[in-house]
Structure formats: C-alpha cells, structure tokens
Amino acid sequence: MKFFEKIANIDSRIIYLLLFIVVLIPVAFKLVLPVRVSEPVQAAYDSIEKLPEGSVILFSVDYDASSAPEIQPMLLATLRHAFSKKHKVLLLGQWALGLPFGEIGLNEIAPQFDAKYGMDYVNLGYRPGYRAQMVGMGREIRDFFASDYKGTPVDSIPLMQGIHNYNDIDLLVGLEAGQAGDEWIQFAGARYGLNIIIGATGVIAPDMFHYLQAKQIKGLMGGLQGAAEYETLVKHSGTGIAGMVAQSYAHLLLLGFILIGNVGYFVIRRRKQA
Amino acid sequence: MKKEIPLAITFITGLIIIVTFFIPHQPLGTMQQRLLLWYSIVLGFTMLLGMDSLLRSNIRKIAKRSPGWPFALVLIIGFLGTLIVGIYTWATSESLLSLGSSFMYVYTYFIIPLQATMFSLLAFFIASAAYRAFRARTMEATLLLITAAIVMLGRVPIGAEIWDKFPLIQDWIMEVPQMAAKRGIVIGVALGTIAMSLRVILGLERTYLT
Numbered sequence: 001m002k003f004f005e006k007i008a009n010i011d012s013r014i015i016y017l018l019l020f021i022v023v024l025i026p027v028a029f030k031l032v033l034p035v036r037v038s039e040p041v042q043a044a045y046d047s048i049e050k051l052p053e054g055s056v057i058l059f060s061v062d063y064d065a066s067s068a069p070e071i072q073p074m075l076l077a078t079l080r081h082a083f084s085k086k087h088k089v090l091l092l093g094q095w096a097l098g099l100p101f102g103e104i105g106l107n108e109i110a111p112q113f114d115a116k117y118g119m120d121y122v123n124l125g126y127r128p129g130y131r132a133q134m135v136g137m138g139r140e141i142r143d144f145f146a147s148d149y150k151g152t153p154v155d156s157i158p159l160m161q162g163i164h165n166y167n168d169i170d171l172l173v174g175l176e177a178g179q180a181g182d183e184w185i186q187f188a189g190a191r192y193g194l195n196i197i198i199g200a201t202g203v204i205a206p207d208m209f210h211y212l213q214a215k216q217i218k219g220l221m222g223g224l225q226g227a228a229e230y231e232t233l234v235k236h237s238g239t240g241i242a243g244m245v246a247q248s249y250a251h252l253l254l255l256g257f258i259l260i261g262n263v264g265y266f267v268i269r270r271r272k273q274a
Numbered sequence: 275m276k277k278e279i280p281l282a283i284t285f286i287t288g289l290i291i292i293v294t295f296f297i298p299h300q301p302l303g304t305m306q307q308r309l310l311l312w313y314s315i316v317l318g319f320t321m322l323l324g325m326d327s328l329l330r331s332n333i334r335k336i337a338k339r340s341p342g343w344p345f346a347l348v349l350i351i352g353f354l355g356t357l358i359v360g361i362y363t364w365a366t367s368e369s370l371l372s373l374g375s376s377f378m379y380v381y382t383y384f385i386i387p388l389q390a391t392m393f394s395l396l397a398f399f400i401a402s403a404a405y406r407a408f409r410a411r412t413m414e415a416t417l418l419l420i421t422a423a424i425v426m427l428g429r430v431p432i433g434a435e436i437w438d439k440f441p442l443i444q445d446w447i448m449e450v451p452q453m454a455a456k457r458g459i460v461i462g463v464a465l466g467t468i469a470m471s472l473r474v475i476l477g478l479e480r481t482y483l484t
Contacts, residue, residue: 010405012402015398015401015402015405016398016401016402019397019398019401020398033431033432033435034431034434034435035431036431036434036441038441038445039445064389065385065386065387065388065389065390065393066389066390066392066393067393068386068390069390097385097389099371100371100378100381100382103371103373104373107373123371125371127314128314128317128318128321129310129313129314129315129316129317129318131313132310132311132313132314132317133310133314135295135306135310136307136310136311136314139298139303139307140307143307143310143311144311144314149369149370149371150368150369151369202429206448206452206456207456207460209448209449209452209453209456210453210456210457210460213449213453223429225429225430225431228431244430244431245431245432247430248430248431248432248433249432250397250401251426251427251429251430251432251433252432253401254401254404254405254426255423255426255427257401257404257405258404258405258408258419258423261405261406261408261409262408262409262410262419265409265410265411266410
C-alpha cells in the first residue's frame with residue numbers, strides 16, 4: 001500500500017529534477033529526431049516559396065523574451081527563406097520589448113545573403129496603438145512610420161519608394177505570442193485582403209486554426225514544433241529542431257508520471273472500496 | 275456636465291469610427307486616419323501614466339516599509355538604471371537597437387534572462403500540476419486525459435516514432451473538436467464585444483466614467 005501511496009504522491013522536487021535532466025541531456029548532446037512537416041506549416045512555406053522574386057514581405061515581431069525560444073527560430077527560418085528567394089523584407093514590432101529580437105534576427109540572417117539595409121530590408125521599429133496602426137497602414141504606412149528605427153525618414157530609404165500601404169505588400173508574416181495575430185487578421189486581412197501567415201506559440205496556435213480553415217490565413221506555424229518543421233523545409237537546422245528533442249523527452253516523462261500517478265490512484269481507490 | 279461631455283465625446287467619436295470604417299471615402303477616410311493617429315498618440319501618453327503609477331506605488335511601499343519593500347527597491351533601481359542607459363544610448367548611438375550598444379547589453383544580459391527564467395519556471399510547475407491534476411476520476415476527466423496524452427505525443431517528433439498515427443489523430447483533434455469549441459467561444463466573444471461596444475457608445479454602460 002505504501003508503494004502505491006508514494007507513486008500517487010511523488011515529491012515535486014523529484015519531478016523538477018528529472019524534468020531538468022531530461023531537457024538538459026538532448027540539448028547538451030545535440031540529439032536529433034526526424035521532424036514530420038504538417039500541412040499548415042507546408043502551406044506557410046509555400047506562401048513564401050511561390051511569391052515572385054523581389055516580392056515585399058512584412059514581418060511583425062509580436063513577442064518578447066518569454067516566448068522567444070518558440071518564435072525566434074520561426075523568425076530566423078522565415079527570414080532565411082525570404083532572403084534566399086531575394087524577397088524584400090519590412091520588419092516592425094507590436095511588442096516594444098520584442099523589437100530587439102527582430103533586429104537580432106535581421107543582423108544574423110541578412111549578411112548571409114548579402115542583403116543590404118535600405119535596399120533589401122528595413123526595420124520600421126515600434127509605434128504604440130497597434131490596432132489603429134493596422135487599420136491606418138492600409139491607407140498610408142508613412143502616417144504611422146514616418147521614419148525607420150534609426151530615425152531615418154522613410155521617404156529617403158530606397159526600398160520604401162513605392163511602398164505606401166497593404167496594396168504594395170505581398171505577404172505578412174505575423175509572429176505572435178498574444179492578441180496581435182487576431183488583430184492583423186481582422187484589420188489588415190479581412191478589411192484590406194492582405195495575405196497572412198502566422199507563427200504562434202503553442203498556447204496561441206489553437207486560436208488560429210479557425211482562421212486557417214476559413215482561409216483567412218495562408219499557413220500556420222504552431223509552437224516549437226512549427227519552428228522545427230519550417231527549419232526542416234528550409235534545410236537549416238536551428239534551435240527549433242534541437243529543442244524538439246528535449247520537448248519530446250519532456251512530454252514522455254510527463255506522460256510517464258501521469259500514468260504511474262493514475263496507477264497509484266486506482267489501486268488505492270480499489271483497496272479503499274474493498 | 276461632468277458626465278454629459280465625456281458621454282457626448284464617446285458617442286460622437288464612436289459613431290464617426292463606425293461610419294468611416296464602412297465608408298472610407300473622402301472626407302471620411304481622412305477623418306478616420308486622423309482619429310487613428312490621435313488614438314496612437316494618446317496611447318503613447320498612457321505609457322507615461324503607467325510609469326507614474328508604477329513609480330508612485332513602489333516609492334510608497336518603500337517609504338512605508340510595507341511587506342516585500344526590497345522588491346520595490348529593486349524595481350525602482352532597475353527602472354532608473356534602464357532609463358539612464360536608454361538615454362545614454364540614445365545620445366551616443368545610432369539607435370537604441372544598435373547591436374553592441376549599452377541598451378542592447380542591458381536587454382541581452384538582464385531583460386532576456388530575467389523574462390526567460392520567469393517563463394521557464396512555469397514548465398516545472400506545469401509538470402508537477404499536470405501529474406497531480408490529470409487523474410481519471412470521472413468520465414470527463416478520463417476523456418480530457420486521453421486527449422491530452424494524444425496531443426502531447428502527436429505534437430512532438432517522438433510521437434511519430436512510437437506510432438505514426440499519433441500526429442494524424444492529433445491533427446484531427448486540433449482541426450475538428452478543438453476548433454468546434456473554439457469557434458463557438460469566438461462567436462460568443464464577438465457578439466458580446468459588439469453588444470458591449472454599443473452599450474458604451476450609446477451611454478448605457480458608464481462604468482468607465484468612475
């Protein structure tokens with residue numbers, strides 16, 4: 001009886017320790033597992049892949065450090081894909097604390113493809129009041145972003161010549177850890193017909209499936225798994241693929257704990273009934 | 275007049291926003307764009323209000339030596355430190371986001387680790403909570419337990435290694451039962467938002483005035 005009581009009430013510290021070990025080992029030894037690409041991620045990939053060379057893609061960095069392990073690999077993989085296809089990249093952020101992640105991503109990926117600031121990509125920065133901004137940008141981007149993140153007037157940036165509103169943008173890549181994804185879809189997608197793909201945290205992704213089914217978004221990357229799938233498609237292994245091994249074993253460990261917890265619970269209940 | 279003027283402003287502004295949303299032609303289109311800009315500017319100033327409120331409440335805590343006042347002190351030091359570094363970077367660098375700038379140093383080595391640590395701790399608490407909460411006590415709890423197990427296995431590569439049908443079943447769960455429930459909630463929320471917005475615009479809902 002004591003054994004079953006113990007497995008039904010395992011000390012939290014044992015769970016914490018085992019979880020720590022299970023996450024640490026795959027990361028430390030760089031273990032890899034094959035990643036299956038799901039339809040929503042393949043659709044997101046195809047949205048960028050099928051654009052003609054030189055298309056304009058707007059990236060919206062709507063997350064911060066707490067969600068960066070899930071979403072930053074998506075930013076890096078989609079940027080890599082966009083620059084490899086010689087698309088033009090505009091980047092802005094709806095989360096003030098997340099914008100540096102956009103700049104870090106651009107500085108990491110753009111030089112690998114010889115992309116030049118102002119010619120091939122621009123960082124527009126952050127402005128408060130994202131709902132108003134999303135609606136207003138449908139009319140004129142300059143009304144909200146008169147200058148880029150360095151304070152350079154947008155009109156003096158070569159890439160921005162001829163880019164005024166959503167008619168001049170071919171795709172939006174929304175990287176979301178909160179509400180901004182819904183707002184992009186409702187204000188920029190539904191009203192102006194902007195093509196959108198979403199990369200969201202595992203918690204937010206289920207909220208996006210109805211938009212995907214209604215074809216209001218073209219593709220969806222959900223959680224670290226979505227990032228790993230996109231990395232697989234662009235054939236560049238990053239922290240998404242590496243992290244999925246740790247997440248795999250963490251899920252298995254957790255299911256193991258849940259299973260033995262239930263075994264203990266049922267044995268104790270049956271004995272009490274008897 | 276204290277109530278009537280704000281109610282009139284809310285009614286007129288709300289009405290203009292609704293009309294201009296559906297009729298974006300001149301002169302309504304320009305009017306809408308101007309109001310949207312005002313909204314953006316006003317929201318920027320609300321950040322100052324937030325800072326003021328945050329500083330006041332924490333300074334009060336320190337002055338009164340309320341329980342947990344050292345945390346308030348850490349907050350004030352962190353706030354002022356970041357502000358000073360931000361102003362210094364703004365004055366000396368091309369941009370706050372310039373890699374290698376003092377502000378980015380604070381961001382990379384203080385803000386990112388602090389936020390990431392806070393969020394990472396959740397994984398440990400969720401693991402412990404899931405172990406204790408996921409007990410097949412009733413039929414509903416059993417269904418939830420089985421669904422969660424399938425989704426957990428279907429969402430990770432090792433699930434497909436164990437049984438190649440796990441990802442497919444997981445996809446079906448996400449795209450059919452999950453979405454049916456979610457869509458119902460979303461429609462309900464949207465209808466509720468419309469009703470509440472109309473109540474605010476028409477002056478029936480006045481709690482925002484207090």
